[in-house]
Amino acid sequence: MSLALNQRTTKRWSVAEAVEGCVRHGLEAVGLWREEVAEQGLAESVKLVRDAGLRVSSLCRGGFLTTPGDPASGTAGRVPSGAAGRVPSGAAGSARQAALDDNRRAIDEAAELGAACLVMVVGGLPGVRPGEPLPGEPDAEGRAPLFSRDLAGAREQVAEALEVLAPYAGERGVKLALEPLHPMYCADRAVLSTLAQAVDLCLPYPEEQVGVVVDTFHVWWDPRLFEEIARAGRRIASYQVCDFLQPLPADVLLGRGMMGDGVIDFPPITRAVAEAGYTGDVEVEIFNADIWAADPDEVVATMKRRYAQVVTGAP
Amino acid sequence: MSLALNQRTTKRWSVAEAVEGCVRHGLEAVGLWREEVAEQGLAESVKLVRDAGLRVSSLCRGGFLTTPGDPASGTAGRVPSGAAGRVPSGAAGSARQAALDDNRRAIDEAAELGAACLVMVVGGLPGVRPGEPLPGEPDAEGRAPLFSRDLAGAREQVAEALEVLAPYAGERGVKLALEPLHPMYCADRAVLSTLAQAVDLCLPYPEEQVGVVVDTFHVWWDPRLFEEIARAGRRIASYQVCDFLQPLPADVLLGRGMMGDGVIDFPPITRAVAEAGYTGDVEVEIFNADIWAADPDEVVATMKRRYAQVVTGAP
Numbered sequence: 001m002s003l004a005l006n007q008r009t010t011k012r013w014s015v016a017e018a019v020e021g022c023v024r025h026g027l028e029a030v031g032l033w034r035e036e037v038a039e040q041g042l043a044e045s046v047k048l049v050r051d052a053g054l055r056v057s058s059l060c061r062g063g064f065l066t067t068p069g070d071p072a073s074g075t076a077g078r079v080p081s082g083a084a085g086r087v088p089s090g091a092a093g094s095a096r097q098a099a100l101d102d103n104r105r106a107i108d109e110a111a112e113l114g115a116a117c118l119v120m121v122v123g124g125l126p127g128v129r130p131g132e133p134l135p136g137e138p139d140a141e142g143r144a145p146l147f148s149r150d151l152a153g154a155r156e157q158v159a160e161a162l163e164v165l166a167p168y169a170g171e172r173g174v175k176l177a178l179e180p181l182h183p184m185y186c187a188d189r190a191v192l193s194t195l196a197q198a199v200d201l202c203l204p205y206p207e208e209q210v211g212v213v214v215d216t217f218h219v220w221w222d223p224r225l226f227e228e229i230a231r232a233g234r235r236i237a238s239y240q241v242c243d244f245l246q247p248l249p250a251d252v253l254l255g256r257g258m259m260g261d262g263v264i265d266f267p268p269i270t271r272a273v274a275e276a277g278y279t280g281d282v283e284v285e286i287f288n289a290d291i292w293a294a295d296p297d298e299v300v301a302t303m304k305r306r307y308a309q310v311v312t313g314a315p
Numbered sequence: 316m317s318l319a320l321n322q323r324t325t326k327r328w329s330v331a332e333a334v335e336g337c338v339r340h341g342l343e344a345v346g347l348w349r350e351e352v353a354e355q356g357l358a359e360s361v362k363l364v365r366d367a368g369l370r371v372s373s374l375c376r377g378g379f380l381t382t383p384g385d386p387a388s389g390t391a392g393r394v395p396s397g398a399a400g401r402v403p404s405g406a407a408g409s410a411r412q413a414a415l416d417d418n419r420r421a422i423d424e425a426a427e428l429g430a431a432c433l434v435m436v437v438g439g440l441p442g443v444r445p446g447e448p449l450p451g452e453p454d455a456e457g458r459a460p461l462f463s464r465d466l467a468g469a470r471e472q473v474a475e476a477l478e479v480l481a482p483y484a485g486e487r488g489v490k491l492a493l494e495p496l497h498p499m500y501c502a503d504r505a506v507l508s509t510l511a512q513a514v515d516l517c518l519p520y521p522e523e524q525v526g527v528v529v530d531t532f533h534v535w536w537d538p539r540l541f542e543e544i545a546r547a548g549r550r551i552a553s554y555q556v557c558d559f560l561q562p563l564p565a566d567v568l569l570g571r572g573m574m575g576d577g578v579i580d581f582p583p584i585t586r587a588v589a590e591a592g593y594t595g596d597v598e599v600e601i602f603n604a605d606i607w608a609a610d611p612d613e614v615v616a617t618m619k620r621r622y623a624q625v626v627t628g629a630p
Binding site: 125128131132133134149150151155182183184186187188193194196197220221222223224244246247248250252262263264265 | 440443446447448449464465466470497498499501502503508509511512535536537538539559561562563565567577578579580
């Protein structure tokens with residue numbers, strides 16, 4: 001395993017700057033984000049990483065597969081729901097198609113970049129937007145924008161979308177990496193909440209098509225973590241590290257910290273991932289206002305030091 | 316099952332006012348908190364609930380059983396830890412004793428009140444205080460206040476404390492109710508993060524000594540929720556309801572909302588709890604700045620309406 005920079009850790013850096021930064025600091029791999037790749041241009045991003053001799057440890061991210069659909073279950077909308085919370089059924093189908101289309105584009109991009117995997121953040125409850133209030137106010141026609149409380153149904157949607165996307169990824173030599181997110185993001189970002197769930201979802205597919213992400217921030221609390229890492233085995237497509245801050249900041253998305261600044265005991269997790277057979281890159285992916293405000297070169301230097309001190313457990 | 320008021324929902328009310336409020340609104344049971352009981356006086360609180368003919372659905376709360384101990388595992392303190400993060404071993408033993416003593420007092424109070432159970436919030440990582448920054452700065456002698464990242468060890472501490480407290484509770488006719496808390500509170504409030512863990516912990520003890528709390532806020536996201544509710548069966552000692560707000564407020568402790576204001580689909584959970592054999596009271600326990608600022612009588616009226624509309628799934 002060797003250390004890699006996920007470019008979101010140095011948010012100010014473009015793809016070109018992140019690639020240069022990795023080379024400058026002696027890192028062999030970089031995790032890229034679709035938004036930044038689009039800004040740089042896909043073809044230019046491909047050329048930059050190849051010319052620099054870097055591996056692309058992951059492309060972030062596909063997913064958001066849960067889309068508003070049939071509200072017949074009666075759990076949609078706010079209370080009292082009444083007639084609110086309905087959308088025309090045609091719109092449901094086209095939202096689903098749009099999500100699948102976008103994921104096919106993400107797979108194509110991952111293939112172009114030769115990324116080790118496409119990280120999949122599967123999406124929350126249908127119609128709930130990340131970090132935003134619930135869509136509870138009715139529109140001018142008295143219809144509320146739809147959201148659904150049907151968690152089991154949302155989880156089924158993810159499994160169904162995977163049936164479409166896994167073969168598509170397989171044809172292009174791309175591995176989908178299902179990322180269980182911390183349960184505090186279940187409603188708005190990922191109904192995939194445990195490693196056990198992610199492993200169950202990927203087992204029906206060939207190993208080279210679908211795997212899982214182990215991200216310490218999301219899974220450190222899980223009483224079944226070590227059993228599930230062992231069960232995941234060679235399904236582990238990505239190992240991402242960052243710390244869990246205490247207390248969480250006002251925006252819980254930004255509760256990710258530099259390794260050593262939070263509560264996670266990394267070495268046992270790192271050892272378990274290695275013993276499960278993972279030999280890929282270890283991405284540091286930190287969303288954190290202070291780290292984003294700091295000088296990116298200093299962040300990478302700290303990251304390298306902390307990785308050796310805190311993550312690997314080397315003396 | 317019938318609706319009960321947990322007095323923290325109407326935080327401004329003393330025990331006397333909460334008892335009066337329950338009677339005024341036709342509720343048959345109240346969940347009390349130790350702090351408020353102490354303010355009112357234990358004997359007077361006992362008299363108030365008896366005279367009003369109310370059941371005490373729970374006493375909140377015992378727990379916080381995880382205390383700083385031997386830092387030999389090397390995971391204590393901040394990074395770089397060095398000599399920091401040490402406490403004299405005598406202090407470790409006395410912190411543990413103090414926690415057990417406080418829980419014995421809580422059990423005695425629950426017995427006096429005839430509470431259906433004593434809710435146990437087991438505590439987070441040793442030395443991490445709820446909602447506070449990690450104790451990372453060294454003191455004048457260069458020793459940092461201790462905290463530990465040893466999650467497995469903290470969970471063992473809980474199991475060990477239970478060996479002492481369960482028989483004590485059994486002798487006094489009190490049932491300990493182990494509450495799994497949402498994983499976002501794992502570091503600072505409860506290393507008990509899933510219902511499965513809580514069920515496993517209580518099974519070695521007689522049913523009347525140790526049970527579990529099912530609190531919708533804490534467990535709604537769990538992919539194993541329905542299997543674990545069924546497995547808990549008659550071990551369910553308390554069913555608490557409130558909603559999970561989206562997005563979470565700046566203080567995540569206050570992310571609990573009135574039923575219907577968040578993302579939880581209550582009726583399937585309520586049905587599962589009933590099918591598991593639970594026939595006790597259903598407490599509404601909401602920590603929420605807006606609800607605490609509102610008129611408590613209006614809060615209780617809303618709570619009754621929403622309970623019927625949203626929680627039971629009655630038409």
